[in-house]
Amino acid sequence: MSGRCHRFFSRREALGLVGATGVTAGLWGSFASGQSAGARASRELEVRLAKASIVEGAETEGLVSAVADGPPPVLRLRRNTPFKIGVTNRLDDYTSMHWHGLRVDNAMDGVPYLTQFPIGKDQRFQYEMTSPDAGTFWYHPHCMTMEQMALGFTGILIVEEDDDPGFDFDLPINLRDFRLDGQGRWLDLWTARGAARSGTFGTVITANWQVEPTYEAPTGGLVRLRIAATDTTRIYRVFLPDADGRLIAIDGHPLPAPVDIPKTEETALHLGPGQRADIVVRMPLSEGQSITLMTDAPGAARILANIRSIGSTLDRSVSEVAALPPNPVSTPDLNAARLEEFVFGWSPEGDLPNNGLCGTLGYTFWSINRQPWPGDAVEGTGPLATFKLGESVVLRLRNESPNAHPIHLHGLAFKPIRSNKRQIAPLWTDTILLQKEETVDIAFVADNPGDWAFHCHIIEHQKTGLAGYIRVLES
């Protein structure tokens, strides 16, 4: 356990964290009673180059963030409340911003050519959105996606519940890898070999851009961990061996009833790129004791973050953890639902370049229904399927490949209803992690009009053909 202690005073705003190491006990009171301490009606983000120490003892330059020296800020907004966010691009390359999991207006979804033009250097685009759902979401560029995400631009976005659910501490944990050598220098961000298989894995696993950070939280308190898997490639397999707690939400949507948290590698919760888990843990009752968030990984399990008890005990109990209020997602009528089938697999185009949504990796390996995303010009590129507004829909997602694919649908919440391989919980989500050679049916009501991107969230798969979109008509 080589976890370093981190002081966040100078970066508290950047990380959106209050009460990390060094903050006095007095602040907890305000944090506990005012969960919306950071919620705002508007924000400005400047997408820019940054530097930070990710490998101990070395500084890495050429990161992409919205602050000079750390991860993109945690954004907090309130449910059903308009939120404006200006995005100014200070990079030489184009960008755009997507709000993963938010059911917003199509024009605000941030997908180049499908919903907006890319944002050029020194240009600003103002996003305006109102989220009907509370929960843990995230944001990232959808243009030059591979480069800008791999270089750091993945941030957590929190939509607060109407009523404070009464936890003592809120800790966003942004899980992602970086591809760096031992001196903190960049390795190739993608490889043809990786793109054609499970993706190119990072070499440094981080939480909030840090290796094994240690946070502090009130002794005996209930801590809400908002774990977001924002890596381009890695499927995290998280567990908490020392903790008592409950899983309360997956992918932004509350579980109908909280369930016990995974404590072993065997029971680990698999979070593919794009997925989130809200976990409430009860901190140890003795000051100085820690709990550990871990991930199973090839070779050995790894520490993601430590959380240490500090202060006199609050003496809370996990039995106090109740279900969060459900989000207002319409329930599909499965008897009337229209079935559409999709197969995710190899591409007939071989190694030709593919422009999948703004910026190419130089080759094409993947497809949906044998059709790789054909390029930047949407002109002449039809939707994979078109639905009437309000129509109940079942999509049959067949993965014919030996690789897992976290399939993400923009703008709509859906639920898996059956798998040919496993018992599957019918929980609302925006990203379903298809196992190798698995077929899963998902269902939803097509109640948000627009052209919604539909793609794998292993970015090398998306960018080499495993992308497309569906259309929901205005009426």
Ligand SMILES: [Cu+2]
């Ligand atoms: Cu994939």
